[in-house]
Amino acid sequence: MDIQQFQEELLSKAQDAxxxxxxxxxxxxxxxxxxxxxxxxxxxxxxxxxxxxxxGLYNGSMGYAYTEKIDEDSISFLxxxxxxxxxxxxxxxxxxxxxxxxHYSEHSRYSEELAAVSIPDKIEFIKExxxxxxxxDSRITSLNYCMIQDFTEERVLANNKGLSLQGKTNGLxxxxxxxxxxxxxMKTGAGVRLTRDFNSLNAEEIAKEAAxxxxxxxxxxxxxxxxxxxxxxxxxxxSLLAAFTPIFSAEEAQKEQSLLKDKVxxxxxxxxxxxxxxxxxxxxxxxxxFDGEGVATEKTxxxxxxxxxxxxxxxxxxxxxxxxxxxxxxxxxxxxxxSVAPDNLYIAPGEESQEELIAAMEEGVLITELSGLHSxxxxxxxxxxxxxxxxxxxxxxxxxxVKQMTIAGNFFDYMNGIxxxxxxxxxxxxGYGSPSVKVKALSVTVD
Numbered sequence: 001m002d003i004q005q006f007q008e009e010l011l012s013k014a015q016d017a018x019x020x021x022x023x024x025x026x027x028x029x030x031x032x033x034x035x036x037x038x039x040x041x042x043x044x045x046x047x048x049x050x051x052x053x054x055x056g057l058y059n060g061s062m063g064y065a066y067t068e069k070i071d072e073d074s075i076s077f078l079x080x081x082x083x084x085x086x087x088x089x090x091x092x093x094x095x096x097x098x099x100x101x102x103h104y105s106e107h108s109r110y111s112e113e114l115a116a117v118s119i120p121d122k123i124e125f126i127k128e129x130x131x132x133x134x135x136x137d138s139r140i141t142s143l144n145y146c147m148i149q150d151f152t153e154e155r156v157l158a159n160n161k162g163l164s165l166q167g168k169t170n171g172l173x174x175x176x177x178x179x180x181x182x183x184x185x186m187k188t189g190a191g192v193r194l195t196r197d198f199n200s201l202n203a204e205e206i207a208k209e210a211a212x213x214x215x216x217x218x219x220x221x222x223x224x225x226x227x228x229x230x231x232x233x234x235x236x237x238x239s240l241l242a243a244f245t246p247i248f249s250a251e252e253a254q255k256e257q258s259l260l261k262d263k264v265x266x267x268x269x270x271x272x273x274x275x276x277x278x279x280x281x282x283x284x285x286x287x288x289x290f291d292g293e294g295v296a297t298e299k300t301x302x303x304x305x306x307x308x309x310x311x312x313x314x315x316x317x318x319x320x321x322x323x324x325x326x327x328x329x330x331x332x333x334x335x336x337x338x339s340v341a342p343d344n345l346y347i348a349p350g351e352e353s354q355e356e357l358i359a360a361m362e363e364g365v366l367i368t369e370l371s372g373l374h375s376x377x378x379x380x381x382x383x384x385x386x387x388x389x390x391x392x393x394x395x396x397x398x399x400x401x402v403k404q405m406t407i408a409g410n411f412f413d414y415m416n417g418i419x420x421x422x423x424x425x426x427x428x429x430x431g432y433g434s435p436s437v438k439v440k441a442l443s444v445t446v447d
Contacts, residue, residue, distance in 0.1 A: 001071055003156065010054065010075050011160050017079050019056040019160075021097035025292075026052050026156040027334040033149040034123055036130045041123065053334040054078040057096060061089040066335045095316050095338075100163040101296035105289050107280045109169035111196040115152065122148050125203060126174065132207035133178050133191075139218070140211050144177035144188060157294050165294055171196055171285035173429055176206055180214035187220075187401075189213025192235075194285050194427055213368075216391075220401040223392050225445040229364035229438065230407070231357050231393070234426045236367045237434035241275075241347060243373040244382070244411045245432070248275070248302055250317035251340040257380055259412060260308060269306040269415035273437075274348035276301055277312070277328070284344035286431035292331035292338050300326050302345075303415075312340050346433030350421035354436045357422055359396040365444055366391045366398065367407060382411040388444075408443040417441065 001009075007024045014022035028050035035042040051068040056079075063086030067074040126148040134140055152170040157163070174193040179186060191210030193201060232240065246252045253261035260268065279287035279297040291297055293315055301309050313321070314329030317340060330341035358366065369389040376386035385408040392399045422436035 003070060006052070006070050006075070007156070007158055009072075010052075010078060011158065013075055014054070014056050014079055015160055017083070019058050019079075019082075021057040021160060023055040023097050023157070023159040024052065025055070025331065025334055026050070026154075027331075028154045029151065031149065031151040032119065032122075033147060034126060036123075036126050036146045037143075039127060039130065051334040052078070053331065053336070054082055055097070056082045056086070058083050058086040061086040062095045063087075063089075064337055097159045097161060098163065098294045098315060099161045100294060101290075104165070104296045105280065105298070107289065109167070109280075109287055109289075110152075111170060114150070114170055114172060114196050114198055117198045122150070122172075122198075125198075125201065128203040129174065129176055129206050132203050133176060133211050136207055136211035137180070137215060139180045139182050139215060140178050141181045142179045144179060145175055146177075147175045149173045149175075155288065157290065159294070163294050165290045167288050167290065169286070169288065172198060173285070174201070174206060176210040178210040178214040180211070180218055182218045185218055185220075187214050187217035189215070189217060192428070194283070194429065196285070217389065217401045220403045221392070222403050222446050223365075223444075226443075227441045228444045229361055229440060230442045230444070231354070231361065231364065231366045231436055231438050232434075233354065233366060233368045233390075234422070234424050234434050234436050235428055236370050236388070236390075237347065237437050238426070238428045238432045239370045239373060240384070240411070240414075241345065241434055242428070242430060242432040243377045243384070244379055245342060245345060246379045247382070247411070248312050248342070248345075249340045250311035250313045250321060252379070253311055254317060254320060259380070259382060260311060263308050264310060266308055267306045268308045268412065269303055270418040271306045272350065272421050273303060273306050273415055273418045274301065275303040275345065276348050277342045277345045279343035281344045281346070281427075281433070283425070284346075284427045284431060284433060285429075287343045291325075291327045292329040293325070295325045295327045295329060297327040297343060300328075306416075312342060314338055314340050342431065344427065344431045344433065346425060346427065347421065347435060347437065349423050349425040349435040352420055352422050354422050354424050357420055357436055357438050358393055358398065360420070361393050361396060361438070363395075364393045365402065365405070366393055370407075377411075382413070384409060384411060402446060404447045406445045406447065408445070414439060414442070
């Protein structure tokens with residue numbers, strides 16, 4: 001049974017089974033990953049996952065079910081499971097099936113050219129990256145990782161109200177982690193690329209980025225523990241933003257889990273600070289034309305010059321707050337119920353280069369990497385205390401790498417404390433992006 005036939009039969013039989021409303025959601029993902037070690041394939045993985053999620057309104061309650069099997073028996077299973085699921089709900093939660101938006105973007109998130117690149121060509125390229133990284137400097141002794149990964153995702157959403165949508169996306173990720181050694185000191189540095197354009201990749205550039213990052217950390221020194229002005233490099237800033245993304249969810253606010261509840265229209269950050277969610281940003285790999293309910297997605301200004309313009313909504317949270325959905329209904333997979341999540345969330349770039357931000361700083365710290373974000377952050381209070389790597393800045397220049405640090409602060413204070421925003425916007429895997437940002441002060445403790 002093909003997926004189109006399965007969809008039609010499921011929706012038809014759901015109606016026969018007295019579902020007032022019914023929705024079909026199909027998702028298929030393929031991925032390929034190769035790790036290289038000393039010129040040879042260290043690991044080679046391919047995976048494929050596909051399944052159907054069914055959602056239906058039965059006796060006033062919404063029931064859910066899912067299956068990996070696309071056959072006749074699964075149709076009955078989905079219908080009966082969703083019925084049973086709906087029966088255990090005590091009352092109508094206000095959720096219904098969406099009829100569709102007036103307009104959907106035709107922006108493509110899929111590259112036919114990337115899909116046509118052969119696996120041998122990808123393997124040859126990542127071998128070249130490893131070779132050039134190891135040859136870059138005699139102090140580069142090995143690589144922790146040298147990996148290339150690509151993915152393709154397809155989605156289909158249809159319902160008994162006449163809505164029928166489909167979308168497809170793909171992308172390629174390269175991650176290289178180089179090890180630099182000088183005497184007894186050993187440091188690592190990474191190079192990362194996200195792209196849909198295989199021909200734009202340059203093995204020498206990626207090798208240089210990873211090697212230089214590792215080499216730059218050699219010769220670390222200590223600095224006094226106290227509050228410093230801080231520049232958060234683009235990747236560190238994106239990681240911190242990702243950790244605190246739940247505060248922008250209307251779902252979390254309605255559960256009293258976000259201090260941004262009832263703050264729309266108020267100033268919550270510096271005037272230099274804006275946050276955007278854009279499903280169509282060309283430098284990000286994620287994003288889609290419709291969300292998990294079938295609402296059309298669009299570029300959304302969340303914070304504009306420090307003022308909170310909106311929280312992220314699905315239709316349920318929007319109805320509760322008396323606003324429109326922002327198109328952020330999320331399904332983590334076909335197995336999942338609906339929640340709220342961004343597509344490509346990023347801090348809007350300014351005009352200064354990272355070098356200009358550094359040059360304007362008399363004394364401070366450049367943070368290049370954060371770790372321990374899962375355990376070291378509280379999205380409810382906004383407090384964070386996380387391990388960090390970086391450099392001491394003196395008289396507008398990078399003076400030296402700093403020994404392992406811990407930086408601490410509060411994210412709500414952090415947003416208000418942003419003094420300058422760089423132009424070097426970059427995205428990290430997962431759909432989060434940021435330029436480098438200069439923050440008035442954070443507590444820095446050197447181990």
